[in-house]
Amino acid sequence: MPAPLSVVIPTLNAADDLPQSLSSLMNGAEAGLIREVVISDGGSNDATFEIAEASGATLIKGEPGRGKQLAAGADAARGEWLLFLHADTALTRDWVERARDHMSNSPGKAAYFTLAFRSDNPMAKHVAARANRRAKLLGLPYGDQGLLLPRSLYEEVGGYQDLPLMEDVALVRAIGKRRLNMLSAESRTSAAKYERDGWRKRSWKNAWLITRYLLGASPEKLAAAYR
Numbered sequence: 001m002p003a004p005l006s007v008v009i010p011t012l013n014a015a016d017d018l019p020q021s022l023s024s025l026m027n028g029a030e031a032g033l034i035r036e037v038v039i040s041d042g043g044s045n046d047a048t049f050e051i052a053e054a055s056g057a058t059l060i061k062g063e064p065g066r067g068k069q070l071a072a073g074a075d076a077a078r079g080e081w082l083l084f085l086h087a088d089t090a091l092t093r094d095w096v097e098r099a100r101d102h103m104s105n106s107p108g109k110a111a112y113f114t115l116a117f118r119s120d121n122p123m124a125k126h127v128a129a130r131a132n133r134r135a136k137l138l139g140l141p142y143g144d145q146g147l148l149l150p151r152s153l154y155e156e157v158g159g160y161q162d163l164p165l166m167e168d169v170a171l172v173r174a175i176g177k178r179r180l181n182m183l184s185a186e187s188r189t190s191a192a193k194y195e196r197d198g199w200r201k202r203s204w205k206n207a208w209l210i211t212r213y214l215l216g217a218s219p220e221k222l223a224a225a226y227r
Contacts, residue, residue, distance in 0.1 A: 003035035004103065006079030009057075010040045010069035014087035015047040017190055022055045024090035031096050040073035042066075066143075067167030070160040074151075082154055084147045088190035090118075091146070095185035099148055102181060110149035110172075111181040112141040119191035123199035130203070132182070139177025140210070143168035144189040153179070164223035166213045 007025060011018060018039075028034040037057040041048060042064030052059045062072050070084055081103055085091070091113060102111045115131045117124040135141035147168070157174035160167050172180060194202045209222050 002078070003032050004079055005034050005081045005083055005099070006077035007034060007037045007083045007085055008040060008070060008073035008077055009037065009085050009087050010042065010066050010073065011044060011048050011052070011087045012042040012064055012069075013044045013046045013048060015044075015051055017088035018048060018051050020090045021085060021087055022051070022057070024092075024095070025085075027093055028096050028099075031100075033096055033100060035079045036077065038073045038077050040069040040076070042069050065162060065164065067160045067164075068162045070167065071162065074154060074159055077151075079151065081148065081150055084143075085187075086144055086146075086189065088192075089144055089146065089187045090189075092186045092188065095183070098183040098185040102148065102183060103150075106181055107150060108153065109179045109181055110147060110153060110175050111183050112145040112147055112172075113183050113185050113187035115142060115145045116186040116188045117191040117194070118188050119195065121191065121195065121199060123194075124191055127194065127199055127203045136182055139175075139180050140169060140172060141180070141182075144187060146187045147171070148183075149175070163219040165209070165219045165226055166222060167219075169210060169213060170219075 009021065025034060025037060039052040039057045039059045041059065041061050049059060060072060060076050062069060074082055095113065112135065115128045117128055131142055161170050163170060209226060213222055
């Protein structure tokens with residue numbers, strides 16, 4: 001019987017972070033949980049292709065746009081369960097046990113991991129804690145927290161939309177808070193953007209963009225503001 005889980009990772013010039021992300025998945029393959037890793041690339045011109053091929057991942061190429069890439073990766077995947085993971089995110093080793101428990105005990109629900117940043121900055125834990133509280137209270141995890149769900153649920157809610165921004169928020173809103181579980185394993189994501197822009201400035205900017213989206217602002221306008 002094939003392993004149940006397909007992992008989908010969207011990439012665009014992700015050579016610096018992708019090896020760590022792929023390495024964190026190795027114990028899932030060893031445990032017989034992962035059937036395949038699908039790298040959905042949007043036109044990289046660095047070593048992303050070589051890294052993907054060396055890892056044994058399935059590589060598909062298309063136009064840039066994370067929502068579009070995630071949807072293409074899901075279409076190419078063959079597993080009964082899907083795990084969407086950003087290329088700059090690595091999971092802690094206990095993710096396999098937590099994911100397997102969820103898949104066995106909550107077969108009709110989605111799940112995401114506890115957010116953490118790969119940074120020694122004191123603000124890192126503060127920002128992550130605030131994001132985790134928001135995810136639990138409102139059912140709005142960041143895309144950086146990964147998303148694990150059965151293919152049947154993914155298809156039921158229409159999958160990822162081709163949006164220039166907020167494709168992750170749109171999907172978890174369609175799933176609904178009652179069908180979202182938070183797993184204790186951590187998704188440790190890059191803090192590069194926070195360290196570049198400033199922790200407070202970046203976190204409040206993200207919060208304001210999400211608020212505007214929930215109030216009805218178009219993803220196109222938000223993408224322009226984000227850039």
